[in-house]
Amino acid sequence: MCTSIMPPPKDVDPTTEQIITHLNGLDEPDIIIFTGGEPTLRPDLEELVRYVHNRFPDTPFRLLTNGRRFSYRDYTERMVAAGVDEVEVSLCGPSPEVHDVVTRTPGSFIQSLEGIRNLVSAGVHTNVRYVLHELTYKSVVDVPDLLYREAPGIGQLVVMYMDIIGNALRHRKQLIVPYRDVAPYVERAADAAVERGVPLALYHIPSCVIAPAYRHLSAGITVIERRITYPPQCERCSLRSSCCGVWKTYAKDVGTEEFVPVIEP
Ligand code: SF4
Numbered sequence: 001m002c003t004s005i006m007p008p009p010k011d012v013d014p015t016t017e018q019i020i021t022h023l024n025g026l027d028e029p030d031i032i033i034f035t036g037g038e039p040t041l042r043p044d045l046e047e048l049v050r051y052v053h054n055r056f057p058d059t060p061f062r063l064l065t066n067g068r069r070f071s072y073r074d075y076t077e078r079m080v081a082a083g084v085d086e087v088e089v090s091l092c093g094p095s096p097e098v099h100d101v102v103t104r105t106p107g108s109f110i111q112s113l114e115g116i117r118n119l120v121s122a123g124v125h126t127n128v129r130y131v132l133h134e135l136t137y138k139s140v141v142d143v144p145d146l147l148y149r150e151a152p153g154i155g156q157l158v159v160m161y162m163d164i165i166g167n168a169l170r171h172r173k174q175l176i177v178p179y180r181d182v183a184p185y186v187e188r189a190a191d192a193a194v195e196r197g198v199p200l201a202l203y204h205i206p207s208c209v210i211a212p213a214y215r216h217l218s219a220g221i222t223v224i225e226r227r228i229t230y231p232p233q234c235e236r237c238s239l240r241s242s243c244c245g246v247w248k249t250y251a252k253d254v255g256t257e258e259f260v261p262v263i264e265p
Pocket residue numbers: 206207208209230231233234237238239240243244245246259260261262
């Protein structure tokens with residue numbers, strides 16, 4: 001678990017006291033994000049959420065989670081009462097056949113989907129995060145329809161290309177897929193999202209790899225800039241100022257030749 005400006009995760013989770021000490025040192029943060037690992041595995045999460053809510057009542061607070069514990073209604077109710085009002089749930093596929101293979105946890109798809117439903121019905125602003133890599137990119141096409149049918153009322157579907165860190169770094173040979181292969185599926189997912197009325201945003205997908213009609217979906221820069229890079233050719237690109245850039249990890253592992261400057265008149 002970390003807040004938005006805490007150091008990268010370590011092997012050992014910080015204690016309750018360490019997190020509270022860190023929170024006490026924050027000076028008017030723009031946002032506080034609890035992520036992981038999986039924050040809902042912490043027995044003290046309710047206490048920490050309540051602490052954040054009381055200490056920073058006007059600061060947006062977001063929880064990133066796999067959503068599984070929110071499949072229990074009483075847990076959802078307790079967390080909402082503690083102050084959870086914005087959650088981003090990771091979905092790894094539009095079916096158990098994809099999702100549960102990625103998570104390596106049978107039953108996790110059903111639980112995450114139920115968690116999304118419970119959060120939405122509890123009035124929590126719930127975004128669904130779908131990370132693209134070799135095991136998931138083709139299935140993104142079916143995600144808007146799934147959400148339309150099974151979890152109406154989400155805030156937004158966030159489709160993002162993975163950053164090759166943590167477990168992704170360990171398994172990068174099986175997970176890396178070039179943007180040029182991913183792009184057609186992202187575009188089909190965007191069409192499906194429009195058709196189904198599911199709000200969609202694209203994170204970490206440089207505009208030059210997708211067709212012009214889909215570029216307005218890009219959320220721009222969403223991470224601290226030291227994690228991204230702009231290859232030299234970007235200096236000639238008309239979209240440079242609004243572009244999300246390229247993950248440094250991707251540039252190192254795959255290269256940057258596929259990023260071709262967009263020259264607008
Ligand atoms: S060429 Fe560079 S700045 Fe332009 S869209 Fe591609 S990655 Fe972004």
